[in-house]
Amino acid sequence: MVTKTLGSAVYGVSASLVSIEVNIVKGTHFFMVGLPDSAVKESQHRIESVLKHVGYAMPRQRVIVNLAPADMRKEGAAYDLPIALCILHASQQCHFDQLDAYMVLGELALNGSLRPIKGALPIAIEARKRNCKGFVLPIENALEAAVVNDLDIIPVQHIEEAIGFFSGTKTVAPTVVDTRATFADGVNDYALDFADVQGQENIKRALEIAAAGGHNVIMIGPPGSGKTMLAKRIPSILPPFTLEEALETTKIYSVIGKLGRRAGLMTIRPFRAPHHTISDVALVGGGSVPQPGEISLAHNGVLFLDELPEFRRAALEVMRQPLEERKVSISRAKVAVDFPASFMLIASMNPCPCGYYNHPTKVCMCDATAVRRYLNKVSGPLLDRIDLHVEVTPISFDEMTARRSAEKSVAIRERVVYARAIQRQRFPASKDIHANALMPAALVKEMCAISKSSQNLLKVATEKLGLSARAYDRILKVSRTIADLAGSETIKEEHLAEAIQYRSLDREEWGG
DSSP: OEEEEEEEEEETTEEEEEEEEEEEESSOOEEEESSBOHHHHTHHHHHHHHHHHTTOOOOSSEEEEEEESTTSOBOSSTTHHHHHHHHHHHTTSSOOSSGGGEEEOOEEOTTSBEEOOSOHHHHHHHHHHTTOSEEEEEGGGHHHHTTSSSSEEEEESBHHHHHHHHHTSSOOOOOOOOHHHHHHHHTTOOSOOGGGOOSOHHHHHHHHHHHHHTOOEEEEOOTTSSHHHHHHTGGGGSOOOOHHHHHHHHHHHHHTTOSOTTOOOOOSOOEEOOOTTOOHHHHHEETTTTEEOHHHHTTTSEEEESSGGGSOHHHHHTTHHHHHHSEEEEEOSSOEEEEEOOOEEEEEEOSSSSSOTTOSSSOOOOOHHHHHHHHTTSOHHHHHTOOEEEEOOOOOHHHHTOOSOOOOHHHHHHHHHHHHHHHHHHOTTOSSOOSGGGOOHHHHHHHOOOOHHHHHHHHHHHHHHTOOHHHHHHHHHHHHHHHHHTTOSSOOHHHHHHHHHTBGGGSTTTTO
């Protein structure tokens, strides 16, 4: 007797339908076909133990399990539950009327309880797309999958609940989530605020510009000047997630199982701060089975690289293409996947090995060669892709102990949202361009027109600083953002001058 149900395989951040078929015929042995990996093949032993534990038996006949399509590799232990249910129905130990109408996934423990799976959100999206009646899955993944509307999410803790549900002897209430209400409740739930930062008004201004246009920033300053403190508060001034952005980011976290138990939709922008010992694969993504890296986990949020020169050069260099393309393309012999990677890069570094070059009070112990060698750990092509270079100096004792309250993140965010609204009106025809930093070169010429006097100013700056064509475009994009914050339709000379000053590392005096 042939029995069928539906499962899914996740590749990249998307899911594909997998049909799980079981046939029991005369003979002996257990056969599994359809390119299963070792974890899938081992399900035979888990299932046999579970069935015995709950009062059933593994058939002593030839059991053939087919995972279709046969040319798609199947990985992981999430096929345990659907295979077990199909075996029970095919061996006539249970009768399930609607098993083939549901998506079913779950890893079995030896006592029959279910462990959470990865990728529940993209799988639920695929289930709705395929018009499945519902999705039966571990209870820990229920809130995550219930983000998808118009699909019955059936949470189960034990295989006996799944057996009872399909046989009609047990009622399992579907998990229901009001996606928009959940999203609205958490969209402003930030623990850190710019009001906690005393002084550093010029740095806050630069970060406001960066948030308003989606620009990359590098902060250069001595230890203890507040670089990390400022960076951690940038998500609080970024525009709130749109529902579409929240779903995109949640899918990535779902695929690698980082949402946490009983977690649903992500409502605040991610902030990722990997350690400088990270490998290039962990940073950008990849592996024999391609997985998203830190830059994809920062999608629609912030990637913070503290102590930038301490990162392996190879790891930094592989970021160059994603910074331009806003995605990571990973190709292997049998599979090619794209991971989204549209993030703001925030980097920080000391100005020299000892950390006190250009310090207002402390003496730098490094010679000019050591300073230049230290700065050269970060390549020119990577610096070219960073729009704002900001010098951070330590605040004075009086600023540190001042009782006046600093501006709250919510006030800065209002100005950022205002500027982003202008940019959305500027690019209504393109879904992929929603901020000035994303403008391609062709649009820069059209949207960032400047006056003759501003052209002369930019010419002098380009010749003096030796700017590349990419740096030239990025100055224009930053000046366009500054004009948007000021509510100006045109880029004025003062807007351009402010953008030029944010190219500190292009100046010849750095490093002597």
